[in-house]
Amino acid sequence: MTTSLANHGTVVVASRSANAEQAVQALAEGLSHADLGGVIFFCSAEYDLDRLSAALDRAFPTVPVSGCTTAGEITPEGYDRGSIVAIGFDHRVFAMEASLVDDLDRFALSDAQPLVDDLTERCRRRALAPVNEHSFALTLLDGLSSREEQVLATLDAALGRIPSFGGSAGDDNHLAHTHVYANGRFHSRAAVVVMINTCLPFEVFSTHHLLPLAHKLVVTEADRDRRRVVELNGLPAASVYADLVGVPLDALVPEVFARHPLAVQLGGQHFVRSIQRVNDDGSLNFYCAVENGIVLTAMQPAPLLDDLNRMLDGVTARLGPPSLMIGCDCFLRRMELEAVDHLEQASALLRRSRVIGFNTYGEQHHGMHVNQTFTGVALGTLPTLDE
Amino acid sequence: MALFQLSTSDDTTLSPEALREENRRLRKVCQALMSRVESGSGADGAPYAAFERSVLLAEQVKERTDALHRALDELGQANARLQAAKADADAANLSKTKFLAAVSHDLLQPLNAARLFVSALEAHSLPEASTTLVGHVGRSLKDVEGLLGTLVDISRLDAGVLHADKAPFAVSTLLDALAEEYRQVAAVRGLSLHYVPSHVMVESDLALLARVIRNFLSNAVRYTEQGHVLLGCRRRPEGVEIMVGDTGPGIAEQQREAIFLEFQRSPEAQRHHSRGLGLGLAIVDRISTMLEQPVTLASRSGHGSLFSITVPYASSHAASSRRSAEPRGAVADDDPGSPLAECVVWVIDDDEAIIDGMQALLGSWGCRVRAAATASALEATSDGETPDVLLVDYHLGDHRETGLALAARLRRRYPGLAAVVITANHDAQLSRSAREAGMHCLLKPLKPMRLRMLLVSLLTPQGSQG
Numbered sequence: 111m112t113t114s115l116a117n118h119g120t121v122v123v124a125s126r127s128a129n130a131e132q133a134v135q136a137l138a139e140g141l142s143h144a145d146l147g148g149v150i151f152f153c154s155a156e157y158d159l160d161r162l163s164a165a166l167d168r169a170f171p172t173v174p175v176s177g178c179t180t181a182g183e184i185t186p187e188g189y190d191r192g193s194i195v196a197i198g199f200d201h202r203v204f205a206m207e208a209s210l211v212d213d214l215d216r217f218a219l220s221d222a223q224p225l226v227d228d229l230t231e232r233c234r235r236r237a238l239a240p241v242n243e244h245s246f247a248l249t250l251l252d253g254l255s256s257r258e259e260q261v262l263a264t265l266d267a268a269l270g271r272i273p274s275f276g277g278s279a280g281d282d283n284h285l286a287h288t289h290v291y292a293n294g295r296f297h298s299r300a301a302v303v304v305m306i307n308t309c310l311p312f313e314v315f316s317t318h319h320l321l322p323l324a325h326k327l328v329v330t331e332a333d334r335d336r337r338r339v340v341e342l343n344g345l346p347a348a349s350v351y352a353d354l355v356g357v358p359l360d361a362l363v364p365e366v367f368a369r370h371p372l373a374v375q376l377g378g379q380h381f382v383r384s385i386q387r388v389n390d391d392g393s394l395n396f397y398c399a400v401e402n403g404i405v406l407t408a409m410q411p412a413p414l415l416d417d418l419n420r421m422l423d424g425v426t427a428r429l430g431p432p433s434l435m436i437g438c439d440c441f442l443r444r445m446e447l448e449a450v451d452h453l454e455q456a457s458a459l460l461r462r463s464r465v466i467g468f469n470t471y472g473e474q475h476h477g478m479h480v481n482q483t484f485t486g487v488a489l490g491t492l493p494t495l496d497e
Numbered sequence: 498m499a500l501f502q503l504s505t506s507d508d509t510t511l512s513p514e515a516l517r518e519e520n521r522r523l524r525k526v527c528q529a530l531m532s533r534v535e536s537g538s539g540a541d542g543a544p545y546a547a548f549e550r551s552v553l554l555a556e557q558v559k560e561r562t563d564a565l566h567r568a569l570d571e572l573g574q575a576n577a578r579l580q581a582a583k584a585d586a587d588a589a590n591l592s593k594t595k596f597l598a599a600v601s602h603d604l605l606q607p608l609n610a611a612r613l614f615v616s617a618l619e620a621h622s623l624p625e626a627s628t629t630l631v632g633h634v635g636r637s638l639k640d641v642e643g644l645l646g647t648l649v650d651i652s653r654l655d656a657g658v659l660h661a662d663k664a665p666f667a668v669s670t671l672l673d674a675l676a677e678e679y680r681q682v683a684a685v686r687g688l689s690l691h692y693v694p695s696h697v698m699v700e701s702d703l704a705l706l707a708r709v710i711r712n713f714l715s716n717a718v719r720y721t722e723q724g725h726v727l728l729g730c731r732r733r734p735e736g737v738e739i740m741v742g743d744t745g746p747g748i749a750e751q752q753r754e755a756i757f758l759e760f761q762r763s764p765e766a767q768r769h770h771s772r773g774l775g776l777g778l779a780i781v782d783r784i785s786t787m788l789e790q791p792v793t794l795a796s797r798s799g800h801g802s803l804f805s806i807t808v809p810y811a812s813s814h815a816a817s818s819r820r821s822a823e824p825r826g827a828v829a830d831d832d833p834g835s836p837l838a839e840c841v842v843w844v845i846d847d848d849e850a851i852i853d854g855m856q857a858l859l860g861s862w863g864c865r866v867r868a869a870a871t872a873s874a875l876e877a878t879s880d881g882e883t884p885d886v887l888l889v890d891y892h893l894g895d896h897r898e899t900g901l902a903l904a905a906r907l908r909r910r911y912p913g914l915a916a917v918v919i920t921a922n923h924d925a926q927l928s929r930s931a932r933e934a935g936m937h938c939l940l941k942p943l944k945p946m947r948l949r950m951l952l953v954s955l956l957t958p959q960g961s962q963g
Contacts, residue, residue: 256544263547266554330522330529334543344522376552399544403533476558477551 118310118433118491119203122466124185124195130158134165137196142169147201148208150248150304150436151177151291152184152468153194155281159289159296162194167294174208176302177291178250181280181441182469188457189444189469191282197434197466203492204308205236210292211301214257222268229305230272238309242271245307246314246487248436249276253288253471255299256337258479259399265303266477272305273314274477275485277438277470278397283364285386288471311490313429316475318483319417320371322380325354325408327372332402337386339394342406346392351385354408362388365449368442371482372406380407384442384472384481397472397481414446415455418484422463429490437467437486444469463488590655597652601645602921606848608645609942612638613854616945620861642942647776650708653923654783661702661788662925665811668730668737669696671707676728679714683726686718693729697737698811702925704940705784706739706808709792712777713741713804721745724801736790736809747798757782781806836953837862841882843875844868845903846890846919855888858945864952872903884914886955888948891920891927901927904936915955919943 123140125133133153141149149170153162159179166175177196185195199206207229211217234241247269251258258278266274279288289296327350331341342350352359355370364387373380383406386395425432437460447453465486473485511519536546615635623631676692683690710728717726724744731738748756757778785792785806796802842864844855852868859866867884869875870893887907889900898906904916918931921941931938937951 259544259547259551263551263554266551328526328529330525334545337544341525344525376549377556379552381548381552399548401533401536401543401545403529403531403536404545405530476555478555479548479551 118489119200119308120434120489121198121200122186122195122434123198124183124187124190124193126190126193128156128192130161131165133157133194134162134169137166137194138169141196141198143198145200145202146170146173146198147204148173148199148206148304149175149177149196150199151175151194151196152180152466153177154183154192155179155181155284155287155289156192157194163291163295166291174206174304175291175294176208176248176250176304178277178279178302178468179281179287179289179296180468181282181471182444184437184439184460184465184467184469186461186464186466188460189447189453195466195468197436199306201236203238203310204306205233205238206304206306207232208292208302208304210290210297211261211303212297212299214252214255214261214299214301217257217261217264217301219264219267222264225303226265226268226305229303233305233307237307239307241307244309245272245305246312247272247274247276248304248306248487249274249301249474250290250304251276251278251301251472251474252290252297252299253278253280253397254285255301256335257299258472258474261301262474262477262479269477274474275314275316275438275487276474277468277485278472278474278479280441280469280471283441308489310433310492311429313425313488313490314475314486315421315425315488316473316480316483316485317417317421318382318480319412319414320373320380320382320409320482321412322373322375323408323410327351327354327406327408329400329402329404329406332400332404333393334399334401337396337398337400338389339396339400340391341393347394348388348392351394359388359392364442365445368446368449368482369411371409371411371442373409374404375407380409381478381480382409382482384440398479411446414443415452415459418456418459421484422459425488426463429488431491432463432488433491435463435465435467435486435488437465437484438470438473439467439484440473440482441469441471442482443484594652594655597648601649601652604645605642605649605921605942607850608638608642610848610850610854612642612942612945613851613858617854617857617861646942647780649923650780651776651783654780654787660925661705662929663700663702663788665698665700666703667696668699668739668808669694671703671710672728672730672739675707675710675714679718679726679728682714683718686721687723688718688721689725691725691727691729693727695730695737697730697732699737699808700811701788701790701808704928705788706790706806709781709784709806710739710741712781713806716777716804717741717743717745717802721801731805733807736807738793738805738807740803740805742801742803744801747800747802748794748796749798753794753796836956837864837949839863839865840885840952840956841865841867842886842888842952843879843884843907844888845872845875845893845900846870846888847894847897848890851890858948862949862952872907883911886952887914887916889916889918891918891922901930901934901936905934908936917948917951917955 121141123137125136127133127136137151183190183193183195185193209225209229211225230241233245249262249265251261279290281288287298289298290300290302292302327342329339329342330344332339339347341347348362349359352362355366357366367385371382371384373382383400384397386397388394447456467486473480473483475483475485615631615638618631619635672692673694676690680690714726714728721743722745727740727742729740731740781792790806790808792804792806794802794804842859844852844866846852846855846868847870856866856868867875867879869878887904889904891900893900893903900918904918908914908916916936917939918936919939919941920927923940928938939948939951
């Protein structure tokens with residue numbers, strides 16, 4: 111099945127074909143036109159990635175193609191799985207350039223600055239509007255690299271005034287292999303930075319629906335390199351958390367993590383630190399950086415659909431009806447929606463606002479690596495001439 | 498649930514082991530917090546520290562963005578106030594312009610009549626002393642008329658009611674007459690005027706272009722103490738450059754822009770105590786902009802100035818088709834005596850003073866004049882006489898037909914009747930309508946010489962209606 115959406119310089123095509131060549135064939139038929147300037151795609155990790163990358167390289171030999179694997183896709187129909195969705199950008203409305211960061215472990219400011227300068231310079235050559243005011247950067251990171259924080263902080267410093275957002279690639283909750291795509295193939299322990307300059311109005315946003323409770327937990331022992339919390343309040347972390355949420359230790363599954371998040375409070379805001387899994391030694395792994403001595407606040411979810419609706423209404427009020435939104439939606443949110451059977455209602459909201467995107471292992475917003483949020487960019491429409 | 502899972506109940510019930518355990522955990526928590534506090538800014542590049550820094554940075558960016566938005570809001574409000582103030586100023590300016598136009602218009606009517614009377618009076622044989630006085634009155638009225646005309650022009654240009662009516666004509670049609678006129682003016686000031694004729698066809702608004710050249714010539718004659726004034730043309734790729742040069746004091750570099758502003762006169766001009774409002778070049782500048790025909794100025798201090806306007810060439814086809822509609826009499830007739838004698842001129846105007854003035858003026862030229870406020874009143878007194886020329890005021894009162902309609906009606910009744918519509922309305926549309934109807938149009942204040950030239954051209958055989 112193929113679905114598509116065309117509007118104000120973007121065309122979206124999705125395919126549910128499990129066959130890599132057939133899926134890419136569908137994308138190529140829908141997206142290829144003389145003014146195609148670039149492609150961004152999100153695909154299920156179930157695809158044979160070697161065949162998918164070969165097919166993509168053949169189908170779009172002349173334009174930059176960037177993408178990543180997901181923990182679920184957001185297509186013109188709403189939430190989906192096992193599919194591939196791609197956005198084609200018209201070069202008359204968008205100038206886009208992509209770069210690969212293939213060594214996340216040693217990515218420093220001395221690497222970030224030349225990378226951003228190069229992207230900016232390439233964008234400027236074909237820019238449709240002043241680059242500094244009319245551009246944003248999309249970052250797609252390997253979601254299991256444990257390097258998001260440093261890479262993002264470094265990139266953000268180099269990007270300066272250019273707003274950025276993005277997501278960490280997923281693999282349908284297997285936590286085994288996540289990939290980003292650039293330069294004609296898939297990469298692990300890598301990141302893709304896509305700079306997009308456009309004459310359309312846009313807004314980079316991030317929202318979540320979680321409220322703080324009174325309970326506080328102090329991390330008393332952590333393994334920062336593995337994003338692991340060994341002890342909370344001086345006791346094995348998993349059991350403290352299990353007691354906090356009132357379930358037996360062996361019932362700690364992602365659905366519970368989604369319903370009972372923990373967050374750090376910084377500058378009056380709460381930032382969720384999502385738990386990834388329970389380890390055999392009673393420690394907890396997180397999707398983001400942890401540190402000895404940080405204070406975690408227990409959080410509880412408010413109605414997700416209300417928050418999503420409010421955010422989409424706000425964007426529409428400021429920007430007019432979006433022509434397209436690129437959304438990075440934490441897979442835990444999707445899990446929560448599935449648990450309370452609200453997935454179809456959420457899909458309806460996403461369809462209405464033309465959201466295309468994927469379920470992530472973490473989101474990126476202005477250089478911050480955050481969890482359990484819905485983060486992305488909303489694109490407005492071109493002012494019509496007869497007004 | 499409390500911060501720790503120790504019971505909040507009475508401590509005395511706790512076993513020593515439980516207390517020891519709580520103590521251990523509190524120490525652990527304290528240690529963790531202390532190490533966290535002491536690592537502080539986290540300059541060691543740890544991942545969490547990087548995240549913390551990003552949050553703080555984002556916070557600062559947000560604050561700065563908010564401050565920027567507030568500043569932009571204030572700027573926007575200030576802008577709105579400025580726009581409102583500008584709208585007020587524009588409105589005030591417009592009402593001033595309208596007032597000026599209305600006042601000027603109302604002054605023109607009686608002035609028109611006065612000029613006609615004086616012209617008629619000059620034709621009478623008067624004692625020498627009286628002739629001199631009448632001459633002074635005539636010149637004073639002419640000055641007033643000139644000044645008023647200037648004010649009307651600038652207010653009309655500012656009000657945007659004046660529209661260019663471009664048509665092809667031979668540049669000599671305009672320059673021959675002007676050269677003749679200013680040759681005499683220059684001679685009075687002891688200057689010579691060199692005129693280099695050209696017969697190139699150009700496309701412009703004859704009246705507006707005449708105004709520009711006239712202002713150039715007036716300035717040249719006014720400010721040049723000795724030497725000569727030059728009037729001529731130079732062919733350029735983009736058109737004909739009509740030039741007026743002089744051997745006057747020249748214009749200093751720093752004044753070359755200022756002299757094109759209203760009420761600006763050069764120090765030389767002020768030294769001369771000349772009667773001018775300093776509007777001449779401001780009018781030139783506005784007309785030049787309106788015609789889209791550029792004005793240039795070259796000058797050397799102490800040696801002279803050269804003003805010019807570049808006018809595009811006429812396309813040859815348009816030139817020939819429109820030529821017949823131009824009054825031949827734009828060039829002065831050398832023999833004004835005979836052609837007007839005994840010709841029958843009808844005058845229709847609703848202003849009695851004008852009627853009296855016209856009767857006196859036309860009568861002094863030997864015309865047989867019939868004048869009345871309406872066509873029927875005229876015909877009643879005409880004894881079946883056929884008119885040669887009709888002079889009709891365009892605006893005959895609020896509830897009557899226009900002079901143009903009346904003239905058209907009379908022309909149907911008297912075929913071959915030449916018609917001249919006289920109006921204070923400088924709208925190009927009106928003169929175009931008149932021209933299209935095969936009539937002529939003269940503007941108030943009516944210049945006796947111009948009327949006379951037109952009548953001569955209409956009453957000589959070649960100039961009759963085609």
